[in-house]
Amino acid sequence: MAEIRNIVILTGAGISAESGIDTFRSAGGLWEQHRVEDVATPEGFARDPELVLGFYDMRREALRKVQPNAAHAALARLDRQFAGELLIVTQNVDDLHERAGARRILHMHGELKSALCISCEMRSPWDATLSDRPPCPVCRAPSLRPDVVWFGEMPYQMDRIYSALREADLFVSIGTSGAVYPAAGFVRDARDLGARTLELNLERSEGSAWFHESRQGKAGELVPEWVD
Numbered sequence: 001m002a003e004i005r006n007i008v009i010l011t012g013a014g015i016s017a018e019s020g021i022d023t024f025r026s027a028g029g030l031w032e033q034h035r036v037e038d039v040a041t042p043e044g045f046a047r048d049p050e051l052v053l054g055f056y057d058m059r060r061e062a063l064r065k066v067q068p069n070a071a072h073a074a075l076a077r078l079d080r081q082f083a084g085e086l087l088i089v090t091q092n093v094d095d096l097h098e099r100a101g102a103r104r105i106l107h108m109h110g111e112l113k114s115a116l117c118i119s120c121e122m123r124s125p126w127d128a129t130l131s132d133r134p135p136c137p138v139c140r141a142p143s144l145r146p147d148v149v150w151f152g153e154m155p156y157q158m159d160r161i162y163s164a165l166r167e168a169d170l171f172v173s174i175g176t177s178g179a180v181y182p183a184a185g186f187v188r189d190a191r192d193l194g195a196r197t198l199e200l201n202l203e204r205s206e207g208s209a210w211f212h213e214s215r216q217g218k219a220g221e222l223v224p225e226w227v228d
């Protein structure tokens, strides 16, 4: 990696699978157990807030019982050791990258352990339930929702992401199906802008053909192999 100065790493649910967190689109995954339009759209939340808040309470609770795996640990090592520019853009709402020790990280689809107030638009760190409708710590309105990005909403920090992609000379995608935009388009953006592109995933993703190189296997094995 001697000639690499700027790295952007995109991670998805597959990197947390070996920690015991369900992915979305695999057999038995979250979207097999729940209708996406019920639990991951603003319209679903407006229709049945109890269902949606309960879904995220359940996932926040599950997050307490799991630990980062070898893939998170390897990326944290890279983050510590790499002297150039590095940005881990995760689509995941878990905090396993942070718990493994990564620091240069951005959550484009939000975070389970954050709540967003619909009334005052302030964010608050959140580790408790939301389905019992607690008041917002800032404005006291009972208007908290999970601070996550649903379909039809704008992912977070897109300017910062595109600016990192423009500078990247290496783009690495780990554990994502390439089914959800705009993240699924980053490989083409990065490649068009001159980056080398590498995919590390259990199987070929929807956008696999766009990568210069695609390696198949478990993130817990492929990521340490790539980093070390």
Ligand code: BJW
Residues within 6 Å of the ligand: 011, 012, 013, 014, 015, 017, 018, 023, 024, 025, 026, 029, 040, 091, 092, 093, 109, 148, 149, 150, 151, 152, 153, 154, 155, 158, 174, 175, 176, 177, 178, 179, 180, 181, 182, 200, 201, 202, 203, 205, 217, 218, 219, 220
């Ligand atoms: C392993 C493994 C192991 C397993 N090791 N690998 C352009 C074209 C078409 C549609 C659109 C478009 N632009 C926008 C849209 C609409 C929409 C969209 O993409 N729809 C698609 C269905 C087509 N997008 C949006 O609405 C987004 N907003 C938006 O685009 O705003 C306008 C805009 C445009 C341009 C620029 C900027 C803005 C918002 C999308 C929000 C997605 N939200 C969710 C929920 C977040 C909260 C939550 O967690 O509940 O995000 S949906 C869900 O999917 C979640 C994930 O982050 C996301 C991606 O899933 P991911 O991570 O890829 O998981 P899986 O399960 O799909 O794949 C796991 C992979 O891991 C698999 O490949 C496995 O093989 C692999 N794997 N075990 C390695 N051990």
